[in-house]
Amino acid sequence: MASTTASDSSVEAIAKAAKEAFEQSQLLPSSVRNEALAKIKQQLELRKDDILAANKQDMEAAQKEVDAGRMTTALLKRLDLGKGDKWDSMLQGILDVANLPDPTGTVSYASKLDDGLELYRVSCPIGVLLVIFESRPEVIVNIASLAIKSGNAAILKGGKESTRTTALLASAIAEGLAQTSLPPAYIHAIQTRDEVSALLQLDRYIDLVIPRGSNALVSNIQNNTRIPVMGHADGICHVYLDESADLQKAVRVVVDSKTDYPSACNAAETLLVHESLLNTVWPAVGKALLDAHVELLCDTATHTALSSAPSISSHPSFPSLIQHTPNDTYTTEHLDLRLSVKAVPSLAAATAFINAHSSHHTDTIVTENEAHASAFCRGVDSAGTFVNASTRFADGFRYGFGTEVGISTGRIHARGPVGLEGLVIYKYMLRSSAGEGHVASDFGVGEGKKAFTHAPIQASKVPW
């Protein structure tokens, strides 16, 4: 793994080297990738003290930024690699990734086209990934592990606040890789935004961009490249309380969706309440939200209903935490203990509202009506459509993927939480074992022309 702070002019060389490293790696057995993960883990263990010392320096510099009001405490906390079991989790993560099944080399379609002519569609890596992330330095290790496991080369750029830490993590990765037959340019760390800008233009070498960070970071990247981008900018998730919603489920699902981790992309930002529930379920849900210190941005109907409920008017947070909705509330990702609320007259209205305002990430219905559950799951056009379950379940680990590359709100390739499967594509291999080879002009309609057989072949691997 090479590391650089070179000028823009050398960025093309970096991208070209990554592509060549990717191409060279295609003939290596996949076992070398697991070997690389083991070596990287070993190097990180050997260099633990240095890395944590560098991380302390990053933390001290960041503390000054926090003191000067230029950085949030939340960001500072994410920087800390020595906290709790974070270091051990990072190392365990490498092992976990190594132990996942190889996502490459698997046949998903195989067909005998003619006697001696066999077609195989086999999973393979995508190519060169450009991964851009912010603050949490351990992400470089996570992403390098995922890239290596899936057979992709990667160029990685961390946040500037973790420069010292990521530089040492990167060099440990480089030393691990150097002990294997994977090319050194296979994983490459870059340091500057200018390099990122230049790389985003190099669609000849870079095959997929994965940004992991703020809405601003992701939007900026989406607007400045023709390379496919996998990820999400917004996470505007909805909970809809249907006419038949069970009160207790409504309270539990809404409170969890909003408060379990408010700054996560899968936290709920908007609550839709069927108007028949305004004086029954809604005040109970509203009270539970106020108990959890959630600020409620209500439309007129939900505001009026709430204000007139006895359990609310006597609440210590009344009226301070109950506001009228600002104009842009339904397109705002609050990422905080704040929830937009709106009354709707029907399931169809809720579905249409969600389709118009959701970021197509994850939306939930609370209902006892099976037909409504089905219509919501099919009618809401989001990566996740849930029934009586918190939006917070939208997560690769919770879905059972072991680890996740990120969550995609895109509509092609991969949608929702993306595991290793999202880092592979496929290619078609066709082999003629006939005595004279196979040519297309032998097939067709008319005298002497052959017809295709198209007989399925049972195979999980390509046999040659």
Add this chain to the structure above:
Amino acid sequence: MASTTASDSSVEAIAKAAKEAFEQSQLLPSSVRNEALAKIKQQLELRKDDILAANKQDMEAAQKEVDAGRMTTALLKRLDLGKGDKWDSMLQGILDVANLPDPTGTVSYASKLDDGLELYRVSCPIGVLLVIFESRPEVIVNIASLAIKSGNAAILKGGKESTRTTALLASAIAEGLAQTSLPPAYIHAIQTRDEVSALLQLDRYIDLVIPRGSNALVSNIQNNTRIPVMGHADGICHVYLDESADLQKAVRVVVDSKTDYPSACNAAETLLVHESLLNTVWPAVGKALLDAHVELLCDTATHTALSSAPSISSHPSFPSLIQHTPNDTYTTEHLDLRLSVKAVPSLAAATAFINAHSSHHTDTIVTENEAHASAFCRGVDSAGTFVNASTRFADGFRYGFGTEVGISTGRIHARGPVGLEGLVIYKYMLRSSAGEGHVASDFGVGEGKKAFTHAPIQASKVPW
């Protein structure tokens, strides 16, 4: 199906209407889509005479363009809907698509996350397609069929030379759709390039662009939109004659790859010859190519070898059809009876050359060496890697997909010939049937926290 020649200002309304039509269609049973295909076929049959008369007018106008030197005869021929069995094939194509398995609603992953909490990943349409094609008017029917079958809404733009024909085809599609419960805006035909330009900016409504036409058309679209584009600009395919190539296979595969249909994207444009074959296999292949009137653009080594072979120096096409390679020959898609030729010293050199110059569409090795076949198929980073078979086999029908949307040289979502599978993505549906609903804060590490079950569920359909 609505049709328009409206100004740019109404283009957003068209896109929005298509998205809403898509959303509304999500709750209709998939049987309505097959019903729509049947009705469309019926309408086309009813209006056959009018349509063929309009096509004749288009042909007459095009003939004037050809006479004036502004259009090629090839383009004129593609316009002809009355020729041979083209009309019947078009109608049969609708039936064929209707008879394909429904690509939506299929579960590809299902897991019990906890007692009463079930996750399903189910295939679903992508959304709104923008399809831009040139000259062949029947493409509007093919593509409308594929979009309807896969549950996607579509906005379609044909070539200006077929305006009269496509307008009538479009109105027959509209009349067919109107007899079903699919919304009228589900399939919409537009007429102008300005509308296309405006639509390419509307990534809020358009989910995938599928251009089918010239390199210039596709490149232009790829450079002017942030909406994902599925297709290919170039088709620079290679044939590599390996050291152990069988002479007869070499001749057959090279000639077919080049001459079976030279203007197709899967025709070979470059031939790489292992240098040990220069005075053996290469002259035989060269002679067969000259017999087929193929112009050979040779590097020094292949030129020298060919010129000194007795079978060549006595050939009627010698030396007229044998040229030295121009500088840009290896990045040129000839689309004609012209082939770039180069000698290479090894399989590794051939692989590296192909990876650097191929458009990653389809490349073939001719070899008797199993290890070389395997290394070529894995090492060449293209959508199709073939052994002893013509590049011309890279085609959805030949692969057994029944029909094809196009051929993708992209690295995500779909690669190579794309069937209906390329027009779907998936969504995750999660349902709690537990008495209190499911919340994420109940899960985790520590006292009283639950662990995820992650037990596979055997299901091909979502059970609610």
